[in-house]
Amino acid sequence: MSDVKPALRLEGIVKTFPGVRALDGVDFEVRPGEVHALMGENGAGKSTLMKVLAGMYQPNEGQILIEDRPTIMANPIEAKHNGVILIHQELSLAEQLTVAENIFLGELPRSRLGFVDWKILDDRVGTILQKLNCDFGPRTKVGKLSIAKKQMVEIARALTHEGRVVVFDEPTASLTDAEKVVLFDVINELKADGVGIVYISHRMEEIFTISDRITVLRDGTYRGTLTTAETDEDEVTQLMIGRSLDYSRNESSGEFGDLVLEVAGLSCGKLFEDVSFNVRAGEVVGFYGLVGAGRTEIAETLFGLREPTAGSIRLNSSDVSIASPAEAIANGISLVPESRKEQGLVLGMNCRDNITLPQVGDMTAGPFVSNGAEVAIYDMYRDRLDIKAPTWRSLVGNLSGGNQQKIVIGKWLAMKPRLLIVDEPTRGIDVGSKAEIHNLIRELARSGYAVIVISSEMPEILRVSDRVIAMYQGRITREFTAAEVNEDNLVQAISGISGDEAAA
Amino acid sequence: MSSIAQKLTGGDLKGLVARNGIFIAFIAAMIAFGIGSDKFLSFDNLESVVRSSAMIGVMALGVTVVVISGNLDLSVGSMLSFGTVMVVDLHDKIGPGPAILVMMACVLALGAFNGFLIGFVRLNSLIVTLGMLSAIQGLTLIYSGGKNVDIDPSTQDTTWFRVFGRGDIAGVDMPIIIFFGLALIVGMIVAFTPYGRRIYAVGGNSTAAVFSGIRRRRVVFSTYLVSSFCVGVAAIILGSRVMGSQNNVGQGYELLVLAAVILGGTSLLGGSGSILKTVIGVLILGFIQNGLLLLGYPYFAQWIVTWIVIILAVWLDVAAKRGRLLSSIS
Numbered sequence: 001m002s003d004v005k006p007a008l009r010l011e012g013i014v015k016t017f018p019g020v021r022a023l024d025g026v027d028f029e030v031r032p033g034e035v036h037a038l039m040g041e042n043g044a045g046k047s048t049l050m051k052v053l054a055g056m057y058q059p060n061e062g063q064i065l066i067e068d069r070p071t072i073m074a075n076p077i078e079a080k081h082n083g084v085i086l087i088h089q090e091l092s093l094a095e096q097l098t099v100a101e102n103i104f105l106g107e108l109p110r111s112r113l114g115f116v117d118w119k120i121l122d123d124r125v126g127t128i129l130q131k132l133n134c135d136f137g138p139r140t141k142v143g144k145l146s147i148a149k150k151q152m153v154e155i156a157r158a159l160t161h162e163g164r165v166v167v168f169d170e171p172t173a174s175l176t177d178a179e180k181v182v183l184f185d186v187i188n189e190l191k192a193d194g195v196g197i198v199y200i201s202h203r204m205e206e207i208f209t210i211s212d213r214i215t216v217l218r219d220g221t222y223r224g225t226l227t228t229a230e231t232d233e234d235e236v237t238q239l240m241i242g243r244s245l246d247y248s249r250n251e252s253s254g255e256f257g258d259l260v261l262e263v264a265g266l267s268c269g270k271l272f273e274d275v276s277f278n279v280r281a282g283e284v285v286g287f288y289g290l291v292g293a294g295r296t297e298i299a300e301t302l303f304g305l306r307e308p309t310a311g312s313i314r315l316n317s318s319d320v321s322i323a324s325p326a327e328a329i330a331n332g333i334s335l336v337p338e339s340r341k342e343q344g345l346v347l348g349m350n351c352r353d354n355i356t357l358p359q360v361g362d363m364t365a366g367p368f369v370s371n372g373a374e375v376a377i378y379d380m381y382r383d384r385l386d387i388k389a390p391t392w393r394s395l396v397g398n399l400s401g402g403n404q405q406k407i408v409i410g411k412w413l414a415m416k417p418r419l420l421i422v423d424e425p426t427r428g429i430d431v432g433s434k435a436e437i438h439n440l441i442r443e444l445a446r447s448g449y450a451v452i453v454i455s456s457e458m459p460e461i462l463r464v465s466d467r468v469i470a471m472y473q474g475r476i477t478r479e480f481t482a483a484e485v486n487e488d489n490l491v492q493a494i495s496g497i498s499g500d501e502a503a504a
Numbered sequence: 505m506s507s508i509a510q511k512l513t514g515g516d517l518k519g520l521v522a523r524n525g526i527f528i529a530f531i532a533a534m535i536a537f538g539i540g541s542d543k544f545l546s547f548d549n550l551e552s553v554v555r556s557s558a559m560i561g562v563m564a565l566g567v568t569v570v571v572i573s574g575n576l577d578l579s580v581g582s583m584l585s586f587g588t589v590m591v592v593d594l595h596d597k598i599g600p601g602p603a604i605l606v607m608m609a610c611v612l613a614l615g616a617f618n619g620f621l622i623g624f625v626r627l628n629s630l631i632v633t634l635g636m637l638s639a640i641q642g643l644t645l646i647y648s649g650g651k652n653v654d655i656d657p658s659t660q661d662t663t664w665f666r667v668f669g670r671g672d673i674a675g676v677d678m679p680i681i682i683f684f685g686l687a688l689i690v691g692m693i694v695a696f697t698p699y700g701r702r703i704y705a706v707g708g709n710s711t712a713a714v715f716s717g718i719r720r721r722r723v724v725f726s727t728y729l730v731s732s733f734c735v736g737v738a739a740i741i742l743g744s745r746v747m748g749s750q751n752n753v754g755q756g757y758e759l760l761v762l763a764a765v766i767l768g769g770t771s772l773l774g775g776s777g778s779i780l781k782t783v784i785g786v787l788i789l790g791f792i793q794n795g796l797l798l799l800g801y802p803y804f805a806q807w808i809v810t811w812i813v814i815i816l817a818v819w820l821d822v823a824a825k826r827g828r829l830l831s832s833i834s
Contacts, residue, residue, distance in 0.1 A: 303715075305714070305715075324717075324719070325714060325715060325716070325717040326717040326718075326719055328717070329717040335715065337715050342709070342711055342712070343711050343712055343715045344712055344715065345709065345712055346704070346705050346708035346709040346712050346713070346775065347708070347709065348708045348709075348775045348776055349704065349705065349708055349775075353701060353704075353705075357701070357705055357713075357716045357718070358716045358717045358718075360698040360701045360702070361698040363698070364697075364698060367696075367697055368692070368696040368697055369696055369697060369698055369701060411716070
């Protein structure tokens with residue numbers, strides 16, 4: 001394989017921004033028909049490298065070779081013409097337009113009169129959607145689709161071009177396991193067609209499922225390229241962060257405190273129905289299920305963001321009704337939401353102000369916010385969570401994903417909650433920070449918090465939970481103890497295949 | 505670069521210009537006008553500029569609060585007409601004190617109506633306040649029957665109501681004192697209180713604010729109360745100064761006020777900006793208008809120049825943020 005001409009080669013790429021050497025002499029190549037994974041912690045330079053590749057940035061040094069021909073990518077359109085297609089991490093779709101219009105935006109087929117030829121458009125899009133196993137048609141409005149399905153539209157858009165190299169940047173960040181399987185089929189087909197694939201992801205198990213080779217970046221420098229079949233997670237992690245990590249599963253102690261939360265027969269329209277469970281002090285309860293199974297909606301109901309249509313919520317053995325987040329907070333509930341950028345943080349605010357935001361009303365000296373008290377809280381959680389920010393004045397939007405997530409967690413720990421709910425705590429976060437956050441969740445439970453963890457990542461659920469609640473289409477299908485649960489019975493429980501109390 | 509210069513500029517001259525562009529533009533304009541007209545930098549002229557900016561300035565304080573929270577208020581101009589007509593009209597009928605109280609209550613009620621529709625019903629603030637702009641103008645005409653109102657000429661020199669527009673403390677004109685005093689109070693509230701913090705949070709990311717337990721509806725509602733309160737104060741200054749009012753005296757002020765806010769550097773996207781910036785924006789606007797008049801340009805030239813200055817200010821602001829003058833490809 002080594003004598004195959006690479007479809008694309010980057011040589012000695014240097015890209016500097018004022019004060020930062022984002023890429024420092026990086027080499028990278030993709031051969032036709034291979035999946036080449038690009039790994040590295042947040043800020044290692046993966047996205048910058050891909051932006052250089054896609055013509056969004058011009059490198060200061062180094063060159064891009066397409067089939068051994070030096071090429072300058074002046075802009076994304078030129079990159080596309082050279083067969084380099086980037087599928088973005090963040091979706092860039094026009095919500096009000098149909099799937100077909102989005103896929104062929106800017107190059108809609110025309111009839112002789114100059115109008116859009118809907119027949120041809122539908123045919124072409126239909127074929128692509130079929131290839132991707134999508135269950136929606138060309139005329140569906142994009143705004144009506146789930147995030148996962150929008151992602152498929154984004155991929156479909158890339159497939160309309162004759163690609164030499166297709167770059168997937170964190171493609172599975174919002175996909176369920178079932179949808180991942182479809183995505184991997186697509187990637188394998190592209191591969192069989194001789195397309196070179198660059199696959200960027202933080203998720204180790206995906207990288208080992210799909211990739212042929214792995215290149216690792218750290219702090220903007222090239223750390224090495226490994227053949228996937230000849231390496232293991234440890235070696236890759238070592239290269240990425242310079243140390244190895246503990247991937248063990250949680251050993252439940254089985255000794256918990258009083259009941260903190262008791263939920264009985266809780267429903268919220270069709271989003272979830274007749275949900276009953278409880279959480280004790282010192283216990284981590286994991287909620288696992290497909291996207292749309294109703295997990296996040298339960299959390300939002302407990303936090304006063306949704307109004308339940310039936311059922312009861314008891315906190316510390318007394319009935320409560322929670323009509324707003326302010327009331328939830330007053331009742332000692334904290335929610336670390338699913339999407340840190342949209343729901344968790346005010347990106348244009350500094351670190352300190354974000355951390356103290358829910359309790360700023362209680363931190364006053366006279367009519368004014370007490371600067372000293374605020375900085376003290378920030379310092380405390382910066383040290384406890386090891387938040388890496390230049391000063392408390394740094395804008396949260398400038399921090400890495402892992403540090404942003406720590407700010408959100410710190411903000412809610414600072415409220416000293418009795419019940420802490422964390423929704424997708426490590427989405428889009430690098431492995432190093434991920435392990436830290438997992439350990440933190442365990443530590444919090446040990447120190448007496450009742451914790452609910454919602455996650456779409458099975459290893460994460462298995463690693464942190466004392467008990468796992470599986471959900472399927474708005475209902476709880478099964479509850480497992482840490483000893484009972486394994487990957488097989490969990491997958492069964494969330495896909496509605498069987499299980500002791502399978503959903504109707 | 506010497507070490508002192510480095511300290512002053514943070515080692516980054518471009519960054520300094522980008523961050524403080526508005527101050528630099530201000531000083532440059534002052535120098536240019538000072539060279540062009542020997543009257544411009546005289547104390548009397550400067551004081552007159554600040555005094556005549558005070559009313560716009562008072563309104564701009566409230567609008568700044570609304571804009572920081574991520575909304576707009578275009579109804580302040582016609583609300584000023586309404587308030588001024590009302591306070592002047594009631595002055596002779598029920599006395600200055602009650603007139604002020606009744607007028608403030610009515611103006612606050614209008615603000616509360618804005619706030620209810622935008623905060624609690626969650627209608628778009630542009631639509632609501634644009635609608636209110638014309639609705640309040642209509643309300644004013646219904647109230648006055650279309651006639652201009654005056655305070656009885658025989659009492660104009662004796663009523664204590666004259667103090668707001670014509671009085672002074674130790675030689676400093678009262679409108680200036682009210683403007684700077686109110687700016688100080690509103691500025692402190694916005695910058696240093698929990699309430700102020702919540703306004704920034706709602707403007708910066710209203711979803712995240714809700715997820716942090718902030719009662720967004722109340723915050724948005726309250727900003728319109730602040731805005732209408734400031735309009736009420738401006739109406740008192742204007743009524744007191746002129747001792748009369750036309751039905752459409754505030755027409756077009758909404759744009760001048762918004763111009764001052766934008767010129768100061770408060771982003772229309774919400775979540776950033778400050779009262780201090782707005783005060784500077786108000787002064788720049790005032791000095792530009794005054795300077796042009798002194799240089800002999802006709803009155804209406806200031807409209808065009810103001811527009812150019814605003815476009816330049818906003819342009820430089822976004823250009824500094826993205827590091828290039830035009831938007832990137834496509």
